Amino acid sequence: MLLLLYLTTTIPWVSSSGPKRRSAEEKPPNILFIMADDLGYNDLDWKDDTLHTPNLRELAFSENTAILTNSYVNQLCTPTRSAFMTGYYPFRVGTQNGVFLHMEPSGVPEMFPFLPENLRGLDYSTYLIGKWHLGYCRKEYLPTSRGFDYFYGFYGPQTGYFNHSADQYHRDLKRVVKGMDLFEESGDGNSIPDFNQKGVYSTDLFTEVSMSVLDNHNTSKPFFMFLSYQAVHPPLQVPKSYDKYCSRVKSRYRRIYCGMLTAMDFAIAMLIDYLKSANLYENTVIVFTSDNGGTVDFGASNAPLRGEKDTIWEGGTKTTTLVHSPRYIKKGGERKMLFHVVDWHATLLGVAGLNVDSYGDGINQWDYISTGKARQRRFQFVYNLDVHGSAIRDGDFKLILGNPDRKTKSDRNKVRLYRITVDPTESKDLSKSNPIVVRRLLSKINELKKYMHKNVRKPLSLSGSPENFNGTYSSYWCQ
Ligand SMILES: *[C@@H]1O[C@H](CO)[C@@H](O)[C@H](O)[C@H]1NC(C)=O
Ligand SMILES: *[C@@H]1O[C@H](CO)[C@@H](O)[C@H](O)[C@H]1NC(C)=O
Ligand SMILES: *[C@@H]1O[C@H](CO)[C@@H](O)[C@H](O)[C@H]1NC(C)=O
Numbered sequence: 426m427l428l429l430l431y432l433t434t435t436i437p438w439v440s441s442s443g444p445k446r447r448s449a450e451e452k453p454p455n456i457l458f459i460m461a462d463d464l465g466y467n468d469l470d471w472k473d474d475t476l477h478t479p480n481l482r483e484l485a486f487s488e489n490t491a492i493l494t495n496s497y498v499n500q501l502c503t504p505t506r507s508a509f510m511t512g513y514y515p516f517r518v519g520t521q522n523g524v525f526l527h528m529e530p531s532g533v534p535e536m537f538p539f540l541p542e543n544l545r546g547l548d549y550s551t552y553l554i555g556k557w558h559l560g561y562c563r564k565e566y567l568p569t570s571r572g573f574d575y576f577y578g579f580y581g582p583q584t585g586y587f588n589h590s591a592d593q594y595h596r597d598l599k600r601v602v603k604g605m606d607l608f609e610e611s612g613d614g615n616s617i618p619d620f621n622q623k624g625v626y627s628t629d630l631f632t633e634v635s636m637s638v639l640d641n642h643n644t645s646k647p648f649f650m651f652l653s654y655q656a657v658h659p660p661l662q663v664p665k666s667y668d669k670y671c672s673r674v675k676s677r678y679r680r681i682y683c684g685m686l687t688a689m690d691f692a693i694a695m696l697i698d699y700l701k702s703a704n705l706y707e708n709t710v711i712v713f714t715s716d717n718g719g720t721v722d723f724g725a726s727n728a729p730l731r732g733e734k735d736t737i738w739e740g741g742t743k744t745t746t747l748v749h750s751p752r753y754i755k756k757g758g759e760r761k762m763l764f765h766v767v768d769w770h771a772t773l774l775g776v777a778g779l780n781v782d783s784y785g786d787g788i789n790q791w792d793y794i795s796t797g798k799a800r801q802r803r804f805q806f807v808y809n810l811d812v813h814g815s816a817i818r819d820g821d822f823k824l825i826l827g828n829p830d831r832k833t834k835s836d837r838n839k840v841r842l843y844r845i846t847v848d849p850t851e852s853k854d855l856s857k858s859n860p861i862v863v864r865r866l867l868s869k870i871n872e873l874k875k876y877m878h879k880n881v882r883k884p885l886s887l888s889g890s891p892e893n894f895n896g897t898y899s900s901y902w903c904q
Pocket of ligand 2: 643644645646
């Protein structure tokens with residue numbers, strides 16, 4: 426077997442018990458992993474009924490769906506996607522600090538194999554459609570160099586939904602640089618820009634591409650498709666035809682945001698119908714989740730949670746996660762135990778039939794998701810560790826050390842403690858009345874800091890300017 430398990434010291438933080446599961450004799454399932462971008466915790470129509478997400482609602486409340494009600498991610502795009510792909514916390518990889526920008530010569534260190542590389546070792550075909558955001562300046566960082574057989578989408582943090590073009594201020598040039606960010610890779614980091622989709626809304630584009638990729642998929646192998654929608658990240662853009670579903674939303678920004686969400690909801694329904702018609706549905710495990718919380722200034726709501734995207738409050742880090750499988754989940758409903766995005770790597774290897782308890786910093790929670798009975802449990806996790814601010818969860822408690830968001834600069838050594846199980850909105854700081862818990866969790870943070878990888882972020886480079894690449898944010902310009 427070609428599986429590349431990355432062997433290193435694993436943080437002794439997970440408990441494991443019970444019998445090991447034998448990998449299935451049957452054909453391993455396909456995996457369709459749908460990740461929304463910046464979806465607010467409150468932003469589904471069963472939470473805010475002025476929104477319109479009928480298809481996600483139907484999916485969520487199907488008897489074949491597990492809803493992970495304590496599902497956590499990192500506070501931003503690059504850290505969460507890095508954790509998903511590597512199975513390690515961002516602070517162990519160097520991706521804990523902010524996001525990679527266009528023209529930034531950074532990437533996730535190559536010593537960490539990505540999930541599709543490991544799934545390929547289990548004979549999966551692997552496809553990424555949509556957002557990447559894990560480095561693009563050289564061939565080795567590109568999706569098809571990191572385990573995907575095929576990629577279609579964009580490399581950077583943000584781009585226009587219709588023109589697929591991103592404007593970014595460059596400090597050295599003292600002006601805005603514009604470039605198109607839409608590429609196709611057919612393998613081995615071979616990237617070509619696609620100039621032909623101007624005017625096509627990215628949600629529709631990525632859905633169409635996904636269906637055509639599956640049309641060409643050889644069904645003698647299972648597939649892992651990571652459908653990484655641009656929605657509902659800013660800029661606020663949606664075709665006019667969605668206005669009618671959102672007329673009850675009062676605020677103008679949230680009305681547009683609502684339309685973007687509905688467009689994604691309809692697209693997901695179309696894809697599920699496609700799977701049914703292509704006879705792929707029964708044996709596909711479908712996941713829906715988001716990479717971090719929403720941005721309130723751009724129409725999102727994380728109510729009732731405190732904070733938003735780019736904060737380590739619950740509103741930046743707790744997300745909606747659904748797992749649907751007609752074949753494996755017979756009795757769905759809520760799964761309340763803690764789940765963290767680092768768990769996907771081990772969990773999806775488990776879905777693929779591999780008998781693993783853990784991988785990197787994550788544990789295999791597939792038994793729990795599929796049956797509701799846990800073979801191993803997560804009691805603790807790291808929200809993030811960074812020079813600016815850190816937070817960890819331990820049982821009932823969450824401790825925040827330093828600044829909970831990057832806009833705050835003054836709380837460098839401040840400690841906050843919340844009993845999150847009874848105070849999910851982080852309203853009552855208990856640090857003064859619980860010195861023993863505080864001391865224990867602070868020493869845990871200090872211990873974890875020994876595993877800290879140097880931040881891999883770098884200053885922007887003009888070598889990556891679209892002006893050198895026919896107006897695109899192309900690759901192959903850094904060492
Ligand atoms: C592309 O669209 C975005 C979002 O509307 C806009 O900010 C940007 O200026 C556009 N870029 C170009 C080159 O037209
Ligand atoms: C599909 O893959 C199998 C196994 O690799 C191969 O034998 C078969 O020829 C492929 N079918 C097509 C249509 O490419
Ligand atoms: C350069 O960009 C234009 C569109 O902006 C495109 O039509 C043309 O094919 C590109 N040329 C090359 C060499 O990629």
